[in-house]
Amino acid sequence: MKALVIFAHPNPQSYNAAILDAVKAELGQQTAEVRVKDLYRMNWNPNLGLSDLQQIYSGGMPEDIAREQADIRWADALILIGPIWWWTLPAIVKGYIDRVFSYGFAYEFTEKGLRGLMAGKRAIVITTSGADEKGAAATGMIDAIKTGFINAVFGSCGFTPIAYKNCFGVVETSDEVRRHYLEEVKEFVRNNLA
C-alpha cells in the first residue's frame, strides 16, 4: 500500500498535527509506504495562474505541479487531513486541487461527459470542526462539504471508495475526547485502507 498524505494546517502544534501523527503511526502499523505533503511547510502556491493554464493547455506542465502529479500517480491511496474553515477546507487545499488535478491528469471530457482518471485509487478525508455534531447537523455543514468538496473533487475524478470522517467540536471538547478521536482516526484509516 502506497499512501500519499496531504496535510493542510499552518501550525505544527495544532490538533490537526496530532491527527497527522496518528495517521502516520497507523500507516506505519500497516507497513504502508508513505509520502507526506505538508502544504504550508512546502509553501505551496495555490494560485492557478495564467502561465499555468497556458502551459497546461499547450501540453506542458509547471514543474511543481508535475512533481505532485508524479506522487499522486505513485499512490494507491490519498489521505487528506485539515480543519474545516468556512464550511470547507483551507484555501491552500483548494489551490492544490485547482493546480494539481488538471485536465488530462485527473479528469477528461468524453462524449458521455466528465470522466475521472483516478480510478483504482482510494481517498480518505479527515477534517476537524469547531461545530459539534448537533450544530453541524443543524446547519447542514457536513452535507455541504460532502457535496461541494468531497464528491465534487474526489468523486468527479473517479477515486473509489471515498471515506470521510469529521472530528466534531474539537475546540471546546475535553482532552479525553480529543485523545479518543485520535484512536478513532487510526481505526478509520485502518478500516478504509483494507
Ligand SMILES: Cc1cc2nc3c(=O)[nH]c(=O)nc-3n(C[C@H](O)[C@H](O)[C@H](O)COP(=O)(O)O)c2cc1C
Ligand atoms: C478561518 C476559520 C474558519 C473556520 N470555519 C469554521 C466552520 O465553518 N465550521 C466549523 O465548525 N468550524 C470552523 N472553524 C473552527 C475550526 O474548524 C477549528 O478551529 C479547527 O478544526 C480546530 O483544529 P486545530 O486546533 O487543529 O486548528 C474555523 C476556524 C478558522 C480559523
